Amino acid sequence: MSTALNEKPNAESLPASSGAAILQDGHYLAPPEDKDGKLWARTTALIQGSPDDLYALWRANENTPLWQEQIEEVVITGVNTSRWTMKDGDKTITWNAEIVADEPGKRIVWRSLDGDINEAGEVIFEPAPADRGTFVTVLMEFRIGKLASAWETLTGRNPKQGVIENLRHFKALAETGEIPNSQTAPHGDRGVVGKMKRSLYGETIPTPPGATAV
Amino acid sequence: MGTSKVETLTVPDPELVNPHDAIIKITRTAICGSDLHLYDGFIPTMEAGDIMGHEFMGIVEEVGKDVHNLKRGDRVVVPFTIACGNCLFCKKKIWSACDNTNPNAHLMEAAYGYSGSGLFGYSHMMGGYAGGQAQYARALRQRRPVEARDGPARRESALPL
Numbered sequence: 001m002s003t004a005l006n007e008k009p010n011a012e013s014l015p016a017s018s019g020a021a022i023l024q025d026g027h028y029l030a031p032p033e034d035k036d037g038k039l040w041a042r043t044t045a046l047i048q049g050s051p052d053d054l055y056a057l058w059r060a061n062e063n064t065p066l067w068q069e070q071i072e073e074v075v076i077t078g079v080n081t082s083r084w085t086m087k088d089g090d091k092t093i094t095w096n097a098e099i100v101a102d103e104p105g106k107r108i109v110w111r112s113l114d115g116d117i118n119e120a121g122e123v124i125f126e127p128a129p130a131d132r133g134t135f136v137t138v139l140m141e142f143r144i145g146k147l148a149s150a151w152e153t154l155t156g157r158n159p160k161q162g163v164i165e166n167l168r169h170f171k172a173l174a175e176t177g178e179i180p181n182s183q184t185a186p187h188g189d190r191g192v193v194g195k196m197k198r199s200l201y202g203e204t205i206p207t208p209p210g211a212t213a214v
Numbered sequence: 215m216g217t218s219k220v221e222t223l224t225v226p227d228p229e230l231v232n233p234h235d236a237i238i239k240i241t242r243t244a245i246c247g248s249d250l251h252l253y254d255g256f257i258p259t260m261e262a263g264d265i266m267g268h269e270f271m272g273i274v275e276e277v278g279k280d281v282h283n284l285k286r287g288d289r290v291v292v293p294f295t296i297a298c299g300n301c302l303f304c305k306k307k308i309w310s311a312c313d314n315t316n317p318n319a320h321l322m323e324a325a326y327g328y329s330g331s332g333l334f335g336y337s338h339m340m341g342g343y344a345g346g347q348a349q350y351a352r353a354l355r356q357r358r359p360v361e362a363r364d365g366p367a368r369r370e371s372a373l374p375l
Contacts, residue, residue: 172314175300178232180317185344186225188263211233
């Protein structure tokens with residue numbers, strides 16, 4: 001069984017020999033292969049909270065900069081449309097997005113309309129058995145060149161990993177009201193190697209604020 | 215400052231970052247047997263400049279706006295594991311498996327398959343938090359993990375928790 005180490009176990013493909021493989025309904029299948037410049041990401045988290053509350057937190061697009069990495073601003077431009085601004089280092093990119101399916105408490109599907117990003121995504125909220133919370137699954141596809149993707153991995157965050165991290169931030173915010181942050185921890189001189197490793201560890205991407213005031 | 219090399223340095227004081235943080239003025243701190251794993255270089259992602267120390271106690275100096283069970287002047291013991299108190303594992307009191315306190319969980323997932331809770335002063339893959347072998351430390355998630363103990367002055371000793 002091929003498994004991606006950066007995905008949570010419940011997002012991994014089931015062995016074909018398992019009886020549970022019959023349950024494969026799309027959520028448990030391996031994501032489609034990356035090809036023709038298209039990247040896929042899928043991740044799942046078990047979050048303590050009702051599907052309705054989590055849907056409401058996700059759907060409040062104007063609050064997205066609190067929990068999504070590098071998102072500067074989201075301006076609601078219509079019932080289903082919004083304008084997004086993202087800051088990546090010194091680069092600012094903007095795009096318009098549209099919600100194509102919106103089922104309260106169940107799922108949201110969106111896509112970019114125009115601008116600097118070409119992407120589409122879906123988030124699904126499913127109650128977990130035995131009142132253990134809600135499974136939140138995010139599926140995203142986007143187009144990015146192979147070189148750009150490798151560069152992003154080295155200098156901070158590959159967009160596929162970004163999807164996983166954003167769901168992690170969403171879970172922390174939903175469950176605790178804040179997002180864990182160790183980036184301001186005091187330290188001694190790190191030297192040249194230590195500074196380079198910071199970006200490999202993903203520590204140069206600012207952790208989203210989560211809460212608005214300390 | 216590298217494998218088998220520990221120094222005392224002057225660094226900036228920690229600051230409140232999140233609403234459930236507290237700043238602790240440290241009165242006692244221990245060197246643990248597991249600090250040797252860091253000292254000897256057995257734990258990956260420990261980097262030059264990191265502050266060690268995961269067994270410490272002290273006096274509350276400052277609290278975040280959502281901390282209601284502690285106030286300035288309280289004497290506290292800070293446990294090794296940082297636990298949010300609200301995730302599935304914390305609800306079962308399995309604090310060391312907390313889902314929400316390790317900002318570098320992806321590093322633990324790559325190395326161990328799944329991430330545990332964040333830990334004080336114990337490498338970047340376990341959170342990258344500064345430890346308690348210092349004058350001040352930032353303690354997190356004060357609703358659960360830090361036990362405030364009232365009472366008159368008593369003998370203090372930092373014990374492995």
